[in-house]
Amino acid sequence: MALDDAVPDDAAKAMRQLRADLAHRLATATKATVTKATVTKSVHQAVTSGCLSLDDLLPDKGFTRGTFVEWLGEGAGCGAGFLALVAAREACREDGFAVVIDTPRRFYPPAAAACGLELSRLLLVRPQCEKDVYWAVDQALRCPRGSAVLAWPQHIPNRIFRRWQLSAESGDCLGLLVRPATVQPEPSWAETRLRVIPRASRNDWQLTLEILRCRGGLHKNQLEIVIDEQTGKIQSLDSRDMASSMAIAASVAEKS
Template sequence: MESHQHRAETLRALRQICRGTSKSSASNWSGRDSPEPQRLSTGVSALDELLPGQGLEAGWLIEWLTPIEGCGAAILALQGVPPAIEQRPVWAVIDPTGEFHPPAVQGWGISLEKILWLRPTSIADAAWTVEQCLRCPAVGITWFQADSLPDRVLQRWKIAVETGGGLGVLFRPAKAARYASWADLRWLIQPRSTQTSSTGAIAGGSSNFGHSPNFGNWRVQVQLLSCRGACHVGHAVELEVCDATGDVRLVSTVAHSTPAILAAGA
């Protein structure tokens, strides 16, 4: 009964969103009438430069792979939320564990009215909810965090995001890099040096939805593991993030290398 109620409420919310969004607005980013697909920024220029066309394409499924909790993948991915919801005005967060903290994202210039926060109570409902949000033409970007997923679920999500025309962002453990994926783009994030803030506290990234670490600067290396189209696969950038301002600064660019997790084998 609870599962049926959740699914009914999700469909009702998505229908209301679609009714409140004009078709022209939802189709502006698709670029279907243009010879060349339009690109959308990741929100970090150093990452854009590693991608074909220097940006993301509508209908992409994106994976952020992290070796440990607290790497800051969500904070970096959050940079790309405002560009994604400029034309498709909804950010869907599927959060079965209750880790997302909506008020925390207001400091990033994201209105709470743009967020569709869904909390399914089972894995099956979560997978179904992600698929419905990916299919919705009014949803610009859909977020979900998972440890392991059946290949058939990822395949369905890939078909769904191509149908809806938004972006799907999936956070997974770094061990998933050993296996094939339906994702169009895969980033591997590794923690680098951390710096103390002005108060002396150690700052680190957080992979929890919407939670910010202690204010300060911290560094990560982001490597492009795979991407649809010709691009700089294997290359990486080291970034410094300021939690107080949300600014991301390029520290250095790293030439092609094989990540340790792949070199070690399954």
């Protein structure tokens, strides 16, 4: 059944308008980002997560294009959305653009720019209903110049998720989904699934990442990270502490 089958006339009209608008914007973005006829994305190339310590835990040393990554967390400020945005930024850093399907109506482009995402590589879509979300994500994943699709879906029917996964694979696009932790028991077509848990900290933004699912074996499935809220830099607590210890040791050596 088509996504817009058996919907009221007003809803069908709204979906047709969305389709026309998104098709135009994708076509425009495609023309704007193609600088050479020979420029293409490397098939299934790994994309850094933006955190080298997390990359080191993943089999491909990053997220694989043509697959989905799910970030599960509780509440808007849990850090899942920020980490997904960083991954979208990295996916389109050199080529293509990121499509943001903003169903929560909370996406703020200036904040994304402050995070390092070039707004010229951003296409923001705000669907009006769930069916529009399903269609918009599917179309964005198939776009030849789309490098990443970021969305905040709640419930995803299994057949829709499977369709998205096939679209991501055919478009060689990285799908990034931010979802509530309550969906963890549900089946998923994501290749990588991570749980984001805030850590209590007085001075900085600390999170625990649990790798719930990942293709291939893992020697470690949990990581504590810290985010510099001024620069957006992400690093593991271990590496941050090691760098701090080395700096102190160097300072002591200079004074001795």
